[in-house]
Amino acid sequence: MQALLSFEQAPPIAAPFRFFLTAPLFAILAGTLLLWSGPELLASRWTPSALALTHLITVGFMLQVMLGAMIQILPVVAGANMARPLLVSSLVHAAIVPGALLLTAGLLTSQPLVLRLAVLLLGIGIALFLGAAGHALVGVRSTNPTIQGLKLALIGLAVTAGLGMLLAVARDGSSGLPVLQLTAIHLGWGLVGWGGILLAAVALVVVPMFQITPPFPAWFAHGFSWSVLAVLSSWSIVVGAGWQRPSAVLAAAVVLTVAVFAALTLQVQRRSKRARFDASQYYWRLAMLCLLAACALWFAADSLPALAQRQEWPLLCGVLALLGGFMSVMVGMLYKIVPFLVWLHLQNLGDGRVAAPSMNKVIAARQIDRQLYAHVASLVLLLAAVIWPEWFTYPAGIALVLANVWLLYNLLTAVAFYRYQRLKMVAPTSAIPPPQGTC
């Protein structure tokens, strides 16, 4: 067996892992906030605690996983090697973790100073990442739709972060900015321009690769990211200009493209050659069904004024898209990415003399299955809490904490496995005790 990696080319395992291990902590905080705030949190999407909860999931959980995954994915699927990946990861991580915590605190307390500090830290962290990723992608030809999607997703991240920082600074109400319109555009770019384009770009590779399916249709692979970006940009301009009718039509077009992505992914997944679905595949299926449900609910609220007036529908849409859609798919992917990285680095460490253990041994399948059940329970309970907050808010908070403590435990198990195997490889003659529990 030949050597696999050179340290100049491949990010060290610590570069993406710091993001992956931090992500569940933010989801645990989100559950804790739900318990601390109680049913009042779900009175509307605009309550300070609902905004804080949303950003614990998006800027906390999702951004951590997305940046960590991009640092790893850029060299693997695009051949784009980030310069000094460990240093970039350390600096970005050191900026966005306190940035996300301060943003949560600022949204809860409406303290301008706290929000400005959050903007500063998040701005530095995201700008650093965009610079490093953009530099790695300069000169990389878009030979496949995934590379194109990764490049366009970076534009989505820049717009989302820029608008978010503007809104955070304008939160004291003194700016005179059209906050409602800007919030809508920020949300649209965050969910679709950044999250949706990145998810679809990655799905084009990882769904066929890990789930043994046929490829996505060429028309979708080549057209999705550009179409979404074009429609989203047009919609943003029209919303900014205050043109009601065209903005409704373009918004419907954006939601429809998301629904097409989710439906196509489900269709491709149905043709998987795997004899039996694993937890990661169920996570993908759950995510796509939730995205479809969120789109359907959006269209229902758009056409039924009685539903549109209710406070619950945007919250239901949010829970379905964020917890059901994005979080599910990210957890499902972590269960593939993390064992693969452990295997890859161990294999490299073995240097042809010692073969790395199988990927399936890194995290036990039954532990992943159980965590999946806990995640589904937290999703169902949070959806129920939106409709019946007095009954279900506290169970939903507990379930969200439990599901993510479990996720963290599973990821730490992988780290412990890596450390134990690495020790065994570098000191083959010594008797090394097996790992106890986690790290």
Added chain:
Amino acid sequence: MTPSNADIVIDGRGLEPPEPLVRTLEALDQIGPAETLLVLLPHEPYPLYRALKLNGFSWQTTRRPDGTVEVLIQHQPQ
């Protein structure tokens, strides 16, 4: 080098990672100085390219109309 007369062929399409990479690396140990290895994959294998470069192999990549990526590998000329 041409794909049609490769000495060893690995069809990695339909195999879950890291199996195509494992089989390719094992096959690299077997090919002689003048022999060629052909790997068929559903996507471009950038990590494999890095490993090939690191271990002194040269390669040639072509894309079939059906999206299959063909990587034809041999030892770098001394």
